[in-house]
Amino acid sequence: MRRHMRTSAAASVFAAAVLASMGGVAPMSAQTAGGAAGIHTLHVQGNVYMMVGAGGNITLQIGDDGVLLVDTGNGQSASDVVKAVRALTDKPIRYIINTSADPDHVGGNDAIGKLGSTIAGGNVGAGAGVGAGIIAHENVLNRMSAPTGKSAPYPTTAWPTDTFVSKQKELYFNGESIQTIYKPGHTDGDSIVYFRKSDVISAGELFNTLTFPVIDLSRGGSIKGVLAGLNDMLDIAIPKAMQEGGTYIIPGRGRLTDEADLLEYRDMVTIVRDRVQDAIKRGQTLDQVKAAKFTLDYDARWGATSGAWTTDMFLEAVYKDLSKANEPAKPAAVKKK
Amino acid sequence: MKTLTKNLIAFVIAIALAGVPPLFAQGGARGPIDLSGEWAPLFHEDQPERIPGPDIGDYLGLPINDAARLHGDAWDASILTLPEHQCKPHPADYSPRGPANLRIWRDIDHDTQSLLAIHTHISWQQPERTIWMDGRPHPPEYAAHTWQGFSTGKFDGDMLTVTTTHLKMGWIRRNGIPRSDKATLTEHFVRHGDYLTLISVVSDPVYLTEPFVRTTNWVNDPHQLIAPYPCQAVVEIERPQGIVPNHLPGANTFLREFASKFNLPFEPTRGGAETMYPEYMLKMQTMTPVTKAGK
Numbered sequence: 001m002r003r004h005m006r007t008s009a010a011a012s013v014f015a016a017a018v019l020a021s022m023g024g025v026a027p028m029s030a031q032t033a034g035g036a037a038g039i040h041t042l043h044v045q046g047n048v049y050m051m052v053g054a055g056g057n058i059t060l061q062i063g064d065d066g067v068l069l070v071d072t073g074n075g076q077s078a079s080d081v082v083k084a085v086r087a088l089t090d091k092p093i094r095y096i097i098n099t100s101a102d103p104d105h106v107g108g109n110d111a112i113g114k115l116g117s118t119i120a121g122g123n124v125g126a127g128a129g130v131g132a133g134i135i136a137h138e139n140v141l142n143r144m145s146a147p148t149g150k151s152a153p154y155p156t157t158a159w160p161t162d163t164f165v166s167k168q169k170e171l172y173f174n175g176e177s178i179q180t181i182y183k184p185g186h187t188d189g190d191s192i193v194y195f196r197k198s199d200v201i202s203a204g205e206l207f208n209t210l211t212f213p214v215i216d217l218s219r220g221g222s223i224k225g226v227l228a229g230l231n232d233m234l235d236i237a238i239p240k241a242m243q244e245g246g247t248y249i250i251p252g253r254g255r256l257t258d259e260a261d262l263l264e265y266r267d268m269v270t271i272v273r274d275r276v277q278d279a280i281k282r283g284q285t286l287d288q289v290k291a292a293k294f295t296l297d298y299d300a301r302w303g304a305t306s307g308a309w310t311t312d313m314f315l316e317a318v319y320k321d322l323s324k325a326n327e328p329a330k331p332a333a334v335k336k337k
Numbered sequence: 338m339k340t341l342t343k344n345l346i347a348f349v350i351a352i353a354l355a356g357v358p359p360l361f362a363q364g365g366a367r368g369p370i371d372l373s374g375e376w377a378p379l380f381h382e383d384q385p386e387r388i389p390g391p392d393i394g395d396y397l398g399l400p401i402n403d404a405a406r407l408h409g410d411a412w413d414a415s416i417l418t419l420p421e422h423q424c425k426p427h428p429a430d431y432s433p434r435g436p437a438n439l440r441i442w443r444d445i446d447h448d449t450q451s452l453l454a455i456h457t458h459i460s461w462q463q464p465e466r467t468i469w470m471d472g473r474p475h476p477p478e479y480a481a482h483t484w485q486g487f488s489t490g491k492f493d494g495d496m497l498t499v500t501t502t503h504l505k506m507g508w509i510r511r512n513g514i515p516r517s518d519k520a521t522l523t524e525h526f527v528r529h530g531d532y533l534t535l536i537s538v539v540s541d542p543v544y545l546t547e548p549f550v551r552t553t554n555w556v557n558d559p560h561q562l563i564a565p566y567p568c569q570a571v572v573e574i575e576r577p578q579g580i581v582p583n584h585l586p587g588a589n590t591f592l593r594e595f596a597s598k599f600n601l602p603f604e605p606t607r608g609g610a611e612t613m614y615p616e617y618m619l620k621m622q623t624m625t626p627v628t629k630a631g632k
Contacts, residue, residue, distance in 0.1 A: 040477065042480060052479045235578075241567075242424065242462055243425045244484055245481075248481070254479070256479060260505055261506075261518075267581045270579060270583075274583060274585065275585060278585050294586065296403060296404050297404045297407040297408035300404055300542070301517055301518075
């Protein structure tokens, strides 16, 4: 079933590219657009908008071919998200790209996805036009589904229909190249999405402006992966004059940013990593690391003592991950004769 | 005729004293003072910090908390060799402190002759600001922050008061003492003939325990020419991806140099609100200066 869904949705990408050459659409001129209650939409640049208020941030790309969403929020506000999209365009929702399997990023897949339609026909198959195509790394599908006979955390209609296992998935939609680039770090399923013509990166949970990075070790996250993702995004981002604007970055949560904001975040995460790494080398325990207040200079900005992701949880994840990396390799098992 | 003149003078004085903005702009009525022009910076205040630059570990007179102190202690000047750091302009609250040849000009609506905005341009890295005077609201929190922030202004008599939000994370001293992107900047511009004074007040819930107040001055210089200031980042030191120069906690060996150089006790160099006030001089007299050997 998975294979079928992947194959058919992959083919729909080609169909979309064909459709891209068809027909004009009303120009998108709004700089900002209000949405439904609690949902706010901000024009970033080019074809890309940022939508806040539905859980994780949602990125919209809108044009002649239709609507592409990066993530769908927590699902509780799905109808308001759709209203906000409709305030901008009446074009069909063609694609959803998930940056991770987090509930506040895939929660609206089902409700929003089934209102959309991919472009069916040809080797895609006539039935593939039902619902928007949902693109994500294979590990996102693994997290959202379950083996036969087990209960999946999400209905099949919310699952990615087009997964990839390579370093990136390419798509040409609404007149621009879109790279969905695999960057595990927060979990083992993260991707960033780069809109090359609009020059906007949708960063998913690798970067947010509210908390220390959420490193979910139980789902394959790592501090090394988070830093690699942040550094790679810095390599992509090019500011305009005076280190301002240029490439914009939509974080997984929080406000709109550019390279300079991402740089401060990368510096902060690196410096904390360096301190914890040094403490581990000196044989300090996790409790000693927490007591040392290695995040003191950033706590009032990024830290929390309560809620879903506290400073202690962040330090513990960094400590455990780095300790794991420092463990001596286990000797290979000796084969019995 | 004499009675009319007296009445007119009394009317004008009354308006000036009350700080009432003009109701009309036909000859006779007066608007708020025009700050436009070319302004050359004066460095009689804080020159050592502003031009050669602050010493490492000099946090004197800053109302900082422990978080800011640790940030400063960890700061390694080599971070400025990273290409991404090289072309950062000074943020709105710091740019007047540097090489700050200043230009001010106004946007006046053609039809209504009302003041829409005041703009500033400063020489080092060419930061430009727009101070909106048309009463527009500040953007929502989810909007991007910029180096110069989003500024709105209003005249209180002849004093222009500017409120700035949406600043990027910046610095209040160029030795690693930070100012967060949660800070608010309040400024008062006052012109006295050929002199311009800026009183700036930084409030930062992340790194400051009290508002930080500074004054900066310029003199009118109608012949001033501000040169371009292009910036191009280059690789100054080849490093692997992701290296961020910093001092580990307790490992910065340069922190006592400032105290040693100026024969000061170490404690005041650590800053804090107390060190802003004159009474602190008395307390300093009870402390032991750091020796030349840094002890």
